[in-house]
Amino acid sequence: xxxxxxxxxxxxxxxxxxxxxxxxxxxxxxxxxxxxxxxxxxxxxxxxxxxxxxxxxxxxxxxxxxxxxxxxxxxxxxxxxxxxxxxxxxxxxxxxxxxxxxxxxxxxxxxxxxxxxxxxxxxxxxxxxxxxxxxxxxxxxxxxxxxxxxxxxxxxxxxxxxxxxxxxxxxxxxxxxxxxxxxxxxxxxxxxxxxxxxxxxxxxxxxxxxxxxxxxxxxxxxxxxxxxxxxxxxxxxxxxxxxxxxxxxxxxxxxxxxxxxxxxxxxxxxxxxxxxxxxxxxxxxxxxxxxxxxxxxxxxxxxxxxxxxxxxxxxxxxxxxxxxxxxxxxxxxxxxxxxxxxxxxxxxxxxxxxxxxxxxxxxxxxxxxxxxxxxxxxxxxxxxxxxxxxxxxxxxxxxxxxxxxxxxxxxxxxxxxxxxxxxxxxxxxxxxxxxxxxxxxxxxxxxxxxxxxxxxxxxxxxxx
Numbered sequence: 001x002x003x004x005x006x007x008x009x010x011x012x013x014x015x016x017x018x019x020x021x022x023x024x025x026x027x028x029x030x031x032x033x034x035x036x037x038x039x040x041x042x043x044x045x046x047x048x049x050x051x052x053x054x055x056x057x058x059x060x061x062x063x064x065x066x067x068x069x070x071x072x073x074x075x076x077x078x079x080x081x082x083x084x085x086x087x088x089x090x091x092x093x094x095x096x097x098x099x100x101x102x103x104x105x106x107x108x109x110x111x112x113x114x115x116x117x118x119x120x121x122x123x124x125x126x127x128x129x130x131x132x133x134x135x136x137x138x139x140x141x142x143x144x145x146x147x148x149x150x151x152x153x154x155x156x157x158x159x160x161x162x163x164x165x166x167x168x169x170x171x172x173x174x175x176x177x178x179x180x181x182x183x184x185x186x187x188x189x190x191x192x193x194x195x196x197x198x199x200x201x202x203x204x205x206x207x208x209x210x211x212x213x214x215x216x217x218x219x220x221x222x223x224x225x226x227x228x229x230x231x232x233x234x235x236x237x238x239x240x241x242x243x244x245x246x247x248x249x250x251x252x253x254x255x256x257x258x259x260x261x262x263x264x265x266x267x268x269x270x271x272x273x274x275x276x277x278x279x280x281x282x283x284x285x286x287x288x289x290x291x292x293x294x295x296x297x298x299x300x301x302x303x304x305x306x307x308x309x310x311x312x313x314x315x316x317x318x319x320x321x322x323x324x325x326x327x328x329x330x331x332x333x334x335x336x337x338x339x340x341x342x343x344x345x346x347x348x349x350x351x352x353x354x355x356x357x358x359x360x361x362x363x364x365x366x367x368x369x370x371x372x373x374x375x376x377x378x379x380x381x382x383x384x385x386x387x388x389x390x391x392x393x394x395x396x397x398x399x400x401x402x403x404x405x406x407x408x409x410x411x412x413x414x415x416x417x418x419x420x421x422x423x424x425x426x427x428x429x430x431x432x433x434x435x436x437x438x439x440x441x442x443x444x445x446x447x448x449x450x451x452x453x454x455x456x457x458x459x460x461x462x463x464x
Contacts, residue, residue, distance in 0.1 A: 042320050044270045048277070051264060052315045056308040065107055066257050066304070067249050068100060074243055075108045079216060082181050083112065083122045086214040090205055090238055092189065093220045095245030098303030101220045104245065105185065123182045129191025135160055135200045138192075143167060146182075160199045168213045181214040189219030193229045201230070205237035247302035254298050254307075259285045261304075262311055262325075273323075280324045289327040293334045310337050342434055345410055346442035351450065352395060352403045354443070355381055357412065358457045360432040361439050371416055371429040374404050378426075388452055401425070 065072055071093075081087040093101045112122070125145045132138035139160065143152055151170045157163040168182070184204055186192055192201055208215045219226075227235065227242075249257070262281045268274040284290050297306060313333035314325055346357070359380035363372045378400055385393050395403075407413045408430075416429045443449055443457055 041323070044273050045318060045320055045323060047269060048264065048318060049315065051268070052262075052312065055261065056312040056315075065100065065104060066253070066260075067247065068104055068245055071104060071243050071245060072108060075104065075218075076111060078241070079108060079112055079122075079183065080115070082183065082214055082216040086181060088208040088210075088215050089241070090208045090217040091219070091241035091243060092226060093218065093243045093245065094224060094226065095222065096247075097222050098301065098305050099245040099247055100304065101245055102187070103304075105218065105220065121180050123180055124185065125182060126185045127187065127192075129186070129188030132192075135195050138195075138200050139163055161203050164203050164207070168207065168215070181216070184215065184217045186217065186219045189221040190223040190226055190229065192219075193226070198231050198234050202234045202237065205234060208239070209237050247304075249302070251295065251298055254294065254302070255285050255291070257304070258294055258307065258311075261307065262315075277324065284325060284327065284330070287327050290330050293327075293330050296334070297337075306337070310334060313337060342412065343438050343442040345412065346434070346439070347446055349407075350403065351453065352393070352400065353407055354446065354449070355384065355393065355453060355456075356400070356404055356407060357432070357434065357439060358453065359384070360413070360430075361434075361436055361457065362459075364432055365436070371431050373427045373429055374401065375426045377404065384456055388456075 075091070075093070078089050078091060082089060093104065095101050109124070123146060125142050127138055127141060132141055142164070143149055146167060148167055148170055152163075152166070155166070157166065186204075192198075195201075204215070204217045207213065208217050223229070227238075227240075230238065259281055262284070263278045264274040266274075293310075294307075297310060300306075310330070310333050313336050314329045317329045317332070318325065346354070349357070356377055359377045360372065362380060363376055364370075378397065381393075381400065404413070408415070412433055413430050414433055416431060440457065443454055
């Protein structure tokens with residue numbers, strides 16, 4: 001008979017047959033997979049940031065324009081006739097700042113370039129009244145954008161009209177139908193009205209009415225009375241086409257705009273993440289906290305650029321470890337959006353400079369906003385020192401003057417007129433560019449502000 005197997009040997013054999021149930025240490029392969037997935041999520045977040053940066057930091061709206069479909073069709077047809085049929089036109093896009101004038105034009109130009117029947121033969125010249133401050137500068141910019149510097153060379157022209165006519169003639173390719181159409185975009189159109197004799201406008205409108213090169217002139221302005229500013233000869237050559245823009249949407253539509261602007265597009269590379277993101281945006285638009293934030297902004301301004309800025313601040317908080325937005329992110333973005341830049345400057349001032357601002361605040365209260373001079377501010381400051389009997393605030397007058405000049409450099413104080421060489425600095429009339437609420441709010445968060453200075457700021461008029 002064979003001796004029975006030892007129990008220890010039996011257990012050893014059984015352990016070889018049974019699968020291991022003990023936890024295993026992560027292998028090199030699992031670590032690599034984890035690293036790859038984190039790299040993918042980082043790439044995904046980077047793409048999210050890119051999508052929204054392009055959407056919010058440019059003047060072209062995502063997907064569609066809001067509340068201006070009729071204006072879009074009108075402008076698109078106008079420019080299509082120029083590019084396809086060689087028609088000359090002129091029009092003004094009129095609306096308050098932030099109503100979407102530039103966004104509308106950019107959207108139309110983008111869609112125009114994508115049309116099959118439109119060949120890439122449209123030349124664009126973009127001028128801005130803030131940059132091209134006179135006709136000579138504007139003509140140089142037109143020459144540069146049309147790339148005709150070599151053609152013009154050192155030629156001397158008798159007038160502006162001759163120079164412009166030469167530029168357009170250089171672009172001609174035979175008859176009117178085969179000539180290259182040109183689009184002139186005049187941003188801040190009302191500033192071109194103040195150029196001498198309105199020569200640029202006269203010549204552009206005159207060419208747009210003549211049977212020469214096909215030219216369309218589009219002006220963008222926020223002035224409702226712009227036609228009244230045009231000279232009679234300029235007005236007679238303008239087609240009187242006017243496209244008006246107004247932010248006419250209500251709060252319900254504003255919520256939809258918020259949702260649309262914050263959603264990822266269908267062509268986003270990671271479909272599953274895009275679905276999660278868009279579902280989260282849907283929940284955010286229904287959240288009471290988020291709606292309160294949006295309502296505060298909506299009542300302050302309907303300008304979509306303000307909404308874009310708010311959303312850009314919120315999206316900048318998105319990271320690999322925080323991939324989806326929360327109501328708290330939008331609240332924080334709203335707080336940053338409302339931050340007063342001038343009040344922020346006050347936080348970095350010295351105690352002496354704070355005292356001078358408080359003295360000006362009291363002078364504004366006493367004299368009902370009338371202008372003051374340095375001497376009046378200095379006298380008010382001296383009264384405070386005498387009441388408190390504080391030697392720590394007792395600075396010599398030249399030191400106080402230096403502090404006052406620093407406030408002037410920071411543009412917290414503004415002179416009413418340009419000072420002459422002979423004028424005494426102490427008696428130049430000034431105006432404070434901060435109101436009482438801004439000063440008091442800034443003092444609440446001013447680091448280590450002395451108690452008696454705070455009390456002086458909060459004191460009533462009778463204390464003066």
